[in-house]
Amino acid sequence: MLSLLLSDMPYVYINPYKSSYLAAQQELNQLKQESVRITQRISQLEETIRTLEPLANDEGVAPTAGLPELCRQILMSQPGFAFRAVDVMQHLAAMGVDISGYQNPLAVLHTTLYRIARPHSGFSKAINEQGEPVYVYNGRKSVGQMIAEG
DSSP states (O other), X not given: OHHHHHHHSOOOOOOHHHHHHHHHHHHHHHHHHHHHHHHHHXXXXXXXXXXXXXHHHOOOOOOOSOHHHHHHHHHHTSTTOOBOHHHHHHHHHHTXXXXXXXXXXXXXXXXXXXXXXXXXXXXXXXXXXTSOEEEXXXXXXXXXXXXXXX
16 A cells, blocks of 8 residues: 555655855855955055054154143044043043053043133033033033023
8 A cells, every 4th residue: 555655646856966166156156256355345444544544653743731731632623512521531532642651640630621611711620410520611601500591
């Protein structure tokens, strides 16, 4: 009975190499596409490096202003914006100013910013919602006046 069932069933030959062949073809196509993408990216990076190399090798001009003046410039660059000392330190780093030589750079910045924020100087100190001291340049207005104006 079993032999009768098997003889009535159509026989389909599956080439065992066909699936390996198709998989290899598919992988080759994927790798070729990836190779094109990688080649394009390499070209982009080489162009970026050529463009940035002269700038990266340039030592630049060291800031001639002292730390208080640099802090004033940073605060004045965005009037009304509340800078934390960490924000000022990041801006200084972006300007190429390294203050890591101080034993406690944030303490130096807090002291400098506190001294800048004198009454009627246009610079003020306040406390933000997180309880952190912030420093603001607002022209000749105090932080209290700015808050009152809404």
